Amino acid sequence: MTSPRTRWFGLLFISLAVSLIIVDSTIINVSIPSIIEDLGITSTQVQWVQESYTLVFAALLLVFGALADRFGRRRIMILGMAIFVISSVIAGLSQSGDILIAARVLQGIGGAMVLPTTLSLVNANFQGKERGIAFAIWGSTIGGMVAVGPLLGGWLTTDYSWRWAFGINIPLGIIIIIGALLTVTESKEAGNNRGIDWLGAVYSVIAMSTLVFALIEGRTYGWWEVNKEFTVGNWTWPGSISIIPVMFLIFVLATTAFIAHGAARIKKGKPALIAFNLFSIASFRNGNVAAMVISLGEFGIILSLPLWLQFVIGYDALQTGFVLLGLAGGAFVASGVAGALSGRVSPVSMVRLGILLEIVGVAGVGFMISPTATWVSVVPWLFVYGLGVGLATAQLTNVILKDVPVQESGQASGTQSTSRQLGSALGIAILGTILFASVQIQLTNDLTNEGLPEEQVTQVVDSVVDSAGGAIIGLEQDPATIPIADYAKQAISDGTRYGAFAAAGFLGLGFLATLSLGKTRQEEVEKMETSGDAHVI
Template identity: 65%
Template sequence: MKSPRAKWYGLIVISLAVSLIIVDSTIVNVAIPSIVDDLGISSTQVQWVQESYTLVFAALLLMFGTIADRIGRRRLLVIGVTIFGASSVLAALAWTGDLLIGFRVLQGVGGAMILPSTLSIINATFRGRDRAIAFAVWGSTIGGMAAVGPVLGGWLTTYFSWRWAFGINVPFGIVIIIGLYLWALESREKGTQRIDLVGAALSVIASGALVFGLIEGRTYGWWLADTVPDIGSWTWPFDLSPIPVVFLIALLGLIGFIAWGVHRERAGKSTMLAFGLFSIASFRNGNIAAMIVSLGEYGIILSLPLWLQNVLGYDALQTGYVILALAIGSFVASGFAGSFGNRISPVWIVRMGILAEIVGIVIVGLVISSDTRWWLIAIGLFVYGFGIGLATAQLTGVVLKDVPVEQSGQGSGTQSTSRQIGSALGIAVLGTILFSSVGTSLEARLAENPVPESVKSQIVDAVVDSAGNAIPGLEKRDATIYAAARDAFSDGTRFSAFAAAGFLAFGLLATLRLDSRRPESAEPSASSELAASAAPPAP
């Protein structure tokens, strides 16, 4: 029997595990320029270094959330941390861009094991007021680590090497595995039903195709082919972009997944997703809100590091320090959420958080210019981070509050997938807004100067294709063009921020369908206690 404090020590370890994947998903943004210089990778490879992780991560979340319920949540978490640590070593040692992309794919596999396992362990271990505090800590970790990642990556990249941005995962992984065996309880769903492999394959096809289409639409064209993809000697033979075909595959995969799952559920067999969960209003409506909110949340983290380094001229470490304001805001919010989580309806805390996010992003958008002072950006990021700290944890709690413990892996996997699909959509849409706005603005600004058309096209393509990395090099070439490029990238970053605020506003509206009544008791309901009987006793 573990001590009463063991579950809180375990929560620290679980939060550290979440930190691994959150830091890794943000750390690459500030390390990309060094990776380009060292490995000589192309702009297409740059894109895949950043996005291959997200693609695999989102595609596998649902499957591993279900597997965690079957084989043991702590066991899968240990396996995930091991894979993540091993692939981090390989990524740190990569000597070509293609190898780095491949190892990022392996990291995505490990990350997809970690995230739903941490959620389901919390859902199975904590009750009542303790659960509200645990979710607050978990959510604040996500918000805080999204900012700590650039700081850590900036420091390692500036003073050591981008390779240490991956290598740092190894010692943390060892500490996490030891801590899990010391303090985290094992739990699993009772029964010996086999895993639905067909459903797993269909879920991977559907989610993977959808995320791929959302991410690559800007590259290949949403309808007509802008860039012709090729694999070896084979080249895409149609004028139609492959993206509509990919979306069709995603749709057919989704239809097949639902039809197959309903068929197995009616036959009394195990399914990848308990479709009955969607009859729970809090789960159904909460997932919709989570997807929309995630769409707006991740766009600013994509664009700000690029703007800070390429327009304001900050190095990787200085960029991390500015974005640290987001982490500070998130950790401040954790105390608020933990203190008031059982006095105020969680839904109202979610709404307050989303509103703070909107205000923070609008502040950032209003102050962005080619000569903005860093502290103005930091103010907006602090408010934005405060909102993330409130909304993320409480929204997770709202989604899972009525989900039976024995299905917590399926529930957490579903809501995590919803968020990842939302973030992938945000990367696609807000990335398109960012770079399209930069191109349009730069063309207009260059048209005001006597720049030849051929030269203008080269400059616009260089700035957009390099995600702004070409801007610093323009200073020695022509001061006027350099100023135009900086102003244009500021315009694009500003438009992207306002678009993110708009999507968050839709997310706020989506929360209106959630039950906003204040909890009547901090104790679990009878139905929750019945569901919890399948879990091991609390420490």
Template identity: 65%
Template sequence: MKDVSSRRWIGLVFISLAVALIIVDSTIVNVAVPAIVDDLGISSTQVQWVQEAYTLVFASMLLLFGSLADRIGRRRMLLTGVVLFAGASVGAAFAPSGDLLIGARLIQGIGGAMMLPSTLSLLNATFRGRERGIAFAVWGSTIGGMAAVGPLLGGWLTTSFSWRWAFGINVPLGILIFIGVLLTVAESREDAAGRVDAVGAVLSVVLFGTLVFGLIEGRSLGWWQSERAFTVGPWTWPWSLSPVPVAFAISVLALVGFVAWARHRSRAGRATLLDPKLFAISTFRSGNIAAMVVSLGEFGIILSLPIWLQFVLGFDALQTGLVLIALAVGSFVASGFAGASSGKVSPVLVVRIGLLAEIVGIAWVGLVVGPDAAWGWLLPALFVYGFGVGLATAQLTGVVLQDVPVQLSGQGSGTQSTARQVGSALGIAILGTVLFSSTAGILSSSLDDRGIPAAERDSVVSAVVDSAGAAIAGLEQNPQTADIATDAKAAFSDGTRLSAFTAAAFLAIGLLATIPLGRASRREGRREEPRGDVAAAA
């Protein structure tokens, strides 16, 4: 028995490494983006797609793979995801163009969607009672900490070697995780789970895929009328109406169809991709809403801050990563605090403390940002922000799934992860739009004040925005455009500041969204271990 117990905890290490691989890869790219821009010459829209291609398919397929994992085996699904993720990382590392890099990121997203809900379900099936809470605290702190370790690792690899190693590092890590999970994690599945809801799976992929697509492409394609051509291979969008509102309409129709189909299958006693009865659980329903709103604000600033540090303050990728490590330190400190307060302080209260810390930290970042900023003030701001992320992430996950039966853990985990990832995609898309749109508007106004002709003004603004700030260095090196570079730095700083304040506003809304959680917790008389078939965490 002692050997079995020891093996479970060793397995936890490798499961946490699998989570770390997903999170590190999604954040490591942020620091590598400027080098990718320089090497491949990608546009600002492609910059967003390098980020969002992964998130789009990741969010779209979490429900599907969470449900499949319950049926075919959670360990098998995790191992399959690791292999696919590592293989796609090889393609990303050798990508000769932005389009091929985005394609590799899409495949990585599929692998990540196989991995994340499988890790949650494996922990839920392996641990019980207080051990389960500890296991998921480790899982949650891994997410918070790795969100900042990724930029440091990416900065070191990009500066010392190449941005391509930011993807190549996934291969040896994937091999280590595969072997470790195979040797230490027992297989688990639900033999009576029934057949997969294929129609529900298709509808869910269409729902989340079109939603994220519309949010990412709205700024460049146009929110209503087409502002530039949308081309897929040899085919070009033929209408003046932008594809963005069409994508949103499809998303709404897919949502209606998904809900109606799930209710129909549930009434017929057949398996569904997402059991409607889960939403009768108040903590699950309210918690997922809160998780999605909170994720709108969390991590979104990680898109703009590395770009600002490198193209405005002149940091290299490694220096940028070292600044962001303050976020990881805060997250790891928070995990210790959360462990010490377990059973003594209400998890909902811990979530709220975490969100308050995030709001203070991210607003602090916004106040510090400027073209001549004293970057040292970013360190305590990011520490406070990371501390809040570490508290809120793990505890909110536990609150969401505390009353979900084990036999529905795959669906519950997939739903919770989907809510977070959709929120993250929405946040990055919205904050990216705020960053680049506000930068364009402010820079255009500044150049007008200098009396720059309209054609030249538009050319400069397009160069700065389309390059995601990379063009600023070239403007600064030319004595004739040095003043314009100064304006560009100020505009990009203002855009970054507005992005930070927008993130803080989303987090404040997320804090308000936790109010029903407190009421549900009091009504249902939360206990340390409500029953044997209850998931204590996500």
């Protein structure tokens, strides 16, 4: 049994591990323009540089949550951090978009090993009031790091190189590994020798990867009719319809198979990738639904804001990071607010308050966005948004896991983390599609109405969309194309605004989902004991 002091030092390194994983999902955002210029990647590759990490992350969380329960949560966390460090070296040395995307896939594997294990270690090593405080620290760390990442990435990209946005992971990862070995107590499920549900893992990976692929690539290959041939090596998709509807169909079939397979294994007393019996716990079931929808709205907007700030407003990466620091400031203030309200306001009420603040903040950002906007009009709304993220993230985790037995905390942590990451992946895919599709449609219409030849319109639109807005800089440098650059700036501003409003809409759905979060199981037991009906449980 570790001493209380060692346990809290262990939480420090656990939180640092979470910080590094979360920072890496956002640090790259402000570096994208530099990567576009250096490696010449397209807008689709821009999404995949971010999405490959999130997608693999989401697809493997359940697998590693189950493995951690069996083989040791600290062991899996440390191994994941080692993989994360190695993949950061590869990413920092990448000479092409494909290599960078491959490195991000490997980073996603490492991240998927770290995140659920940190949650289950907190759940296992802290009890009672201490657990609530520990979850608040863990959750506020996530909320703050979402925005600290862009600031750090902006500084490194502006003063050094985008490659250092990955290089900084190396020393920090080594410190975390050493610190965890010294201060974090190993934790695993006693007597868990029933094996791993590998077939369920295959189903889950297929389902998540096909869904996100379809959402990202739909505008490229066509949502129904073929816009572009889908090829892998020398093989070309032979269908008369696009590959995208087929991907959606595979997602539906794989999801159905995953649920049926898992339910059958549970019925036979065998372990499943998701402990479906945990969904009988109301707080766990309803909290996961809320977490997925909320995450869909929370992080998708982080894709478009850095592009708008740099290519439309004209800020460099460091200035962009400072603007997004408003979000971090709100998240850090939220940790203090959450502590002050602890014991006076229920966790569910705090989650609802956080979501409402997020809706106000992201909608406010949407109303402020225009080609002539400045940081003064955007930062206050980002602060409100960050305040909401900080309040909602920490307390929602507490609500979801509060009634989960400790011996199943790894699977439960993996499930709730998967809900969040799936929401984040869908958010990036959906809001990214809204951004680039709206830019393509609006810019095409504007330039056509100006009387430009169809061939020139297609060339300009493809250039702006494929560069994720980077082509605007070149258009501005030629006096003859300055009007076209103005149209492109307006199109990207409008696309970013539509994305912000869509995010607010998803957060609104998330708020509605929290209305189903009632009393915890313990509160229900106490109520029934008081009324003499405890035998019902």
